[in-house]
């Protein structure tokens with residue numbers, strides 16, 4: 001049996017569809033973000049990163065770096081076990097309290113990533129409730145889909161942010177049957193925001209629990225960085241608020257927050273929590289510093305929004321097809337073709353030292369391939385002018401679509 005041939009054939013198939021991914025070999029420069037070194041086989045180049053989800057540059061914040069080193073020197077590097085078997089440090093307890101407080105919830109629970117928190121959180125909550133039915137937004141992230149599937153219960157997918165469709169599906173289900181609605185606050189490829197208050201109204205009307213993924217909003221929205229639910233004063237209406245430490249907070253790890261009873265039940269039942277070595281103390285120490293810093297520095301959020309608004313306006317002004325769905329920090333520019341999308345980003349990287357990953361199917365629907373640009377507070381006016389100049393040239397050279 002030629003097993004290797006199957007692996008190769010699988011990759012060949014992906015290449016034939018233009019979906020083969022090559023990772024940029026990048027070294028970001030602590031203290032000089034968004035500058036980075038790009039290592040190519042033939043050359044080493046200084047580039048500007050325009051697509052990082054380290055939205056506020058917290059991954060290189062000096063206070064966060066110091067906290068990481070201090071925690072390593074105090075507690076050592078690895079956690080040494082699962083939470084149950086020697087892996088819990090006082091830092092874990094403090095961070096869970098900090099996150100619960102951030103979202104106004106009774107308790108929080110850490111996972112090794114946002115992906116695991118969604119997979120383990122959604123599946124465990126649904127499994128604990130007899131005959132639970134899940135209602136899931138069609139655009140939900142792969143990690144939420146994994147959680148919904150692993151729950152093994154009946155599920156209904158509603159059209160993206162479609163309240164009428166969601167209500168019809170809820171109406172079709174026995175009012176006394178347990179229900180869980182799972183959705184995101186900010187959908188990060190289009191940058192649109194879901195109608196959270198209205199979804200909570202439906203949840204009240206039809207006796208449903210709600211689980212919101214605030215991964216692209218924590219640290220970024222609300223007076224203290226509690227996300228869109230904080231900004232809109234809705235946090236207390238959600239059963240579970242989930243987030244990541246990897247994006248706005250610049251590190252890694254994920255979490256859920258909710259009532260003490262719910263969190264205790266997930267802690268006691270979720271295999272993805274119980275059977276995995278917990279996050280390393282240096283990461284936890286750094287995360288505490290990052291969450292506190294971000295909470296106290298609302299000006300970071302104000303500058304972040306201003307940078308994004310400014311770049312959007314510059315892109316509109318030069319007539320490129322900004323996707324106006326975005327009402328958030330995400331700046332998506334439509335290409336509408338996978339091969340050209342990849343060509344455009346290759347050209348930007350190789351000839352203009354601008355790094356933007358192409359966003360192609362299956363991350364977004366075919367025909368909506370795009371550049372997804374994420375300016376941070378550390379992207380200056382000058383960098384933006386360079387970016388826009390390069391975009392105009394690339395658009396002209398590849399004869400890409402202009403704004404309608």
Ligand SMILES: *Cc1c(COP(=O)(O)O)cnc(C)c1O
Nearest residue numbers: 113114115141143215244246254
């Ligand atoms: C990135 C992402 C996750 C996963 O978070 P990680 O901490 O990176 O594992 C979950 N949900 C959404 C919507 C995401 O974009």
